[in-house]
Amino acid sequence: MKTEMLIIAILVMATVTYLPRVLPLALFKRKIQNPFVRSFLLYMPYGILAAMIFPAVFFSTNSIISAICGAVISLILAWNKRGLLTVAIGGTLAVLIAEWVLMLVK
Amino acid sequence: MSDNKKLTFSAGLKDGIPIALGYLSVSFAFGMSAVSKGFPLWSPVVISLSNFTGTGQFVGVDLMAAGAGLLEIAFTLLIINLRYLLMSLSLSQRLEPNMSLLKRLAIAFGNTDEIFAVSMQQKDLLNYKYMFGIILSSYFGWVSGTVAGACASNLLPAMICSALGIAVYSMFIAIIVPPARKYWSVLQIVAIAIGLSCVFYWIPPFNKLSSGWAIIICGVISSAYGAYRFPLKSDNLEEGVQNEN
Structure with a gap:
């Protein structure tokens, strides 16, 4: 890919990322009064994140077995109210150990 | 939190x-x-x-x-x-x-x-x-x-x-699990979103849909259900139905 094309493509990517982020924030200043819509918007993060995690998390590493180990450890840590960082490190380490064990077994 | x-x-x-x-x-x-x-x-x-x-x-x-x-x-x-x-x-x-x-x-x-x-x-x-x-x-x-x-x-x-x-998924898990553990409403929303997401991943013809659309549909249906069943009056989840801990 030529450098000019690459730069144009990056600009296109940046534009289609920024547009959906900026439009509601720039155009929508009013407080929504409707309780249904307000509750809908408050619940939205959980619905979207849940859909983003499952089942994609199981295919986020080299093997589904190590990914399941990482997901289970993350779930246990999060259930015990550990912070973002602890859960992220715990999940990563669990995958690392699982893949190391898998390699030894093979 | x-x-x-x-x-x-x-x-x-x-x-x-x-x-x-x-x-x-x-x-x-x-x-x-x-x-x-x-x-x-x-x-x-x-x-x-x-x-x-x-x-x-x-x-x-x-x-x-x-x-x-x-x-x-x-x-x-x-x-x-x-x-x-x-x-x-x-x-x-x-x-x-x-x-x-x-x-x-x-x-x-x-x-x-x-x-x-x-x-x-x-x-x-x-x-x-x-x-x-x-x-x-x-x-x-x-x-x-x-x-x-x-x-x-x-x-x-x-x-x-x-x-x-897996790191980014672990972070997402850390964000949604504590409120799902605490609030019956969030737990149901999360369960519905995950169920729908699995349908869009595995079951034809739904798995033909791109993941971007699938996430939006899962998010909209699950939160609409939550807003219908558990409408909130204020701007936080505190007044929602709490699970026993």
Whole structure:
């Protein structure tokens, strides 16, 4: 890919990322009064994140077995109210150990 | 979850640190994969500087590497990024109402999945100082991880790269599990979203739909159900039906 094309493509990517982020924030200043819509918007993060995690998390590493180990450890840590960082490190380490064990077994 | 604390710039910086560290691993993987696909060293860094998004950047680089046209790149990424419409709409209700347009434009750039999820957990209305803080530390993690990944491309063993792939999902899990454990409403919403997401992943013909659309549909149906069954009067979940703990 030529450098000019690459730069144009990056600009296109940046534009289609920024547009959906900026439009509601720039155009929508009013407080929504409707309780249904307000509750809908408050619940939205959980619905979207849940859909983003499952089942994609199981295919986020080299093997589904190590990914399941990482997901289970993350779930246990999060259930015990550990912070973002602890859960992220715990999940990563669990995958690392699982893949190391898998390699030894093979 | 942080209760009743002052939303200052330094509080924002601090809340951004775990996000930044989670980002380090993901953006490291991004920088590395871009360079290993033959892109020049500077390009993943410029992409991280100008895009500041996870999935979109990975998919964008994949498409470019496959020789896709600009229109295809634009359309695919737009669909992946449509969820930001909902997130920004949601965030617009939590920002201080008198915030200037310029500050809103700046905050919009930093409305990533993680920054959105963490800032939405604050009980008070969000001011620009807190938002700038959380965006700044997260952005720093995102960009520096990309630089390190692009430079280190072949240094890191494949096993570590593979393990880092799960980091961002672990963060998402850390965000949704505590409220799902506490509130019956959130638990049901999460369960519905996961169920639908699995249908869109495995069951034909639904699995023909791109993941961007699937996430939006799962998010809309599950939160609409939640809003119908458990409408909230105030701006936090506290009044919702709590589980016994």
